[in-house]
Amino acid sequence: MKIGERWKRAFELSRKRITPSRKAIVEVLEEQRKHLSAEEIYSCLREKHKKVGIATVYRNLELLSQMGIVHRVNFGDGKEHYEIARIPALHHHHLVCTVCGRVIDYQDFRKEEHEFMEGLGRVLETKYDFLIQSHQLYFYGICKDCRLKEVGE
Amino acid sequence: MKIGERWKRAFELSRKRITPSRKAIVEVLEEQRKHLSAEEIYSCLREKHKKVGIATVYRNLELLSQMGIVHRVNFGDGKEHYEIARIPALHHHHLVCTVCGRVIDYQDFRKEEHEFMEGLGRVLETKYDFLIQSHQLYFYGICKDCRLKEVGE
DNA sequence: CACCAAATGATAATAATTCTCATTATCACG
DNA sequence: CGTGATAATGAGAATTATTATCATTTGGTG
Numbered sequence: 001m002k003i004g005e006r007w008k009r010a011f012e013l014s015r016k017r018i019t020p021s022r023k024a025i026v027e028v029l030e031e032q033r034k035h036l037s038a039e040e041i042y043s044c045l046r047e048k049h050k051k052v053g054i055a056t057v058y059r060n061l062e063l064l065s066q067m068g069i070v071h072r073v074n075f076g077d078g079k080e081h082y083e084i085a086r087i088p089a090l091h092h093h094h095l096v097c098t099v100c101g102r103v104i105d106y107q108d109f110r111k112e113e114h115e116f117m118e119g120l121g122r123v124l125e126t127k128y129d130f131l132i133q134s135h136q137l138y139f140y141g142i143c144k145d146c147r148l149k150e151v152g153e
Numbered sequence: 154m155k156i157g158e159r160w161k162r163a164f165e166l167s168r169k170r171i172t173p174s175r176k177a178i179v180e181v182l183e184e185q186r187k188h189l190s191a192e193e194i195y196s197c198l199r200e201k202h203k204k205v206g207i208a209t210v211y212r213n214l215e216l217l218s219q220m221g222i223v224h225r226v227n228f229g230d231g232k233e234h235y236e237i238a239r240i241p242a243l244h245h246h247h248l249v250c251t252v253c254g255r256v257i258d259y260q261d262f263r264k265e266e267h268e269f270m271e272g273l274g275r276v277l278e279t280k281y282d283f284l285i286q287s288h289q290l291y292f293y294g295i296c297k298d299c300r301l302k303e304v305g306e
Numbered sequence: 307c308a309c310c311a312a313a314t315g316a317t318a319a320t321a322a323t324t325c326t327c328a329t330t331a332t333c334a335c336g
Numbered sequence: 337c338g339t340g341a342t343a344a345t346g347a348g349a350a351t352t353a354t355t356a357t358c359a360t361t362t363g364g365t366g
Contacts, residue, residue, distance in 0.1 A: 056344075074229065078354070125294075127261065130250070138291075140287045192352095
């Protein structure tokens with residue numbers, strides 16, 4: 001099934017209404033295919049002449065996160081970011097530079113990672129009686145540019 | 154070496170001053186051994202009759218994070234949390250309930266995880282020219298209590 | 307022990323997010 | 337295919353976390 005249609009079914013199942021705002025927000029996240037802040041999503045909507053209030057953007061991002069349709073990610077820069085939840089095979093994670101805040105998305109080791117996380121996840125589910133729906137992996141460090149700058153100081 | 158002493162050496166090396174505020178903040182995080190918000194740390198300090206301004210708490214948590222003495226963690230509840238950085242063998246991660254926000258710390262699979270992350274980290278370092286200093290793993294899902302409540306509705 | 311850059315405290319300012327409430331729109335049901 | 341109950345929305349106020357400002361204090365080097 002097309003990724004773009006999956007969320008509609010999820011909405012019907014959870015008895016949430018399919019509204020123009022919700023459609024538009026999912027659309028933006030699908031088109032951009034990267035992590036955006038609420039404000040950035042709001043800007044994209046305005047560019048597309050979709051009239052959606054900022055409060056609605058926040059409300060629906062919260063809802064979509066809870067439904068597992070988008071993932072909320074945080075890079076320690078003071079705001080939340082949101083990205084469309086991909087199918088596991090396209091799952092990706094983040095490398096965050098602790099100096100400049102730059103974020104690199106990577107999707108290496110997908111198969112190995114998937115297997116490892118599956119195993120770890122199953123143990124945690126049993127041990128802590130917790131239904132696991134997703135996971136996120138962050139690596140923190142210093143990017144090339146910042147390392148070069150530091151030396152120059 | 155006692156964990157409680159390691160940070161002093163790090164301070165000397167990076168030419169940062171060892172001040173009562175900094176000592177007190179590290180002390181709180183060591184005693185509590187769990188993730189605390191800036192405000193919670195501030196409260197602990199007041200309870201211990203250590204007079205440290207909230208701005209100083211924030212400033213020093215930022216500094217300690219950059220120095221790798223504390224880890225900044227985020228559970229999507231609108232604020233940052235901080236915990237003392239343990240030695241790798243005690244490294245732990247988090248299970249976050251997306252319904253009630255409850256966070257469970259776990260430290261299972263330490264050895265396997267360490268090996269897996271080492272391997273993945275090395276590949277990423279080379280591929281993206283990025284010096285990796287730490288990593289964090291979050292599992293998201295629904296805790297036992299919230300699952301039981303949902304059924305009852 | 308004096309000096310000076312670094313650190314601090316108090317508080318103002320900012321930025322992100324949530325709340326309020328009157329209005330509008332979805333969709334289940336007839 | 338209306339229609340009504342109820343969910344969703346918009347606009348802006350309110351709240352919360354965090355950062356900036358700046359006058360004052362302090363750590364630690366020489």
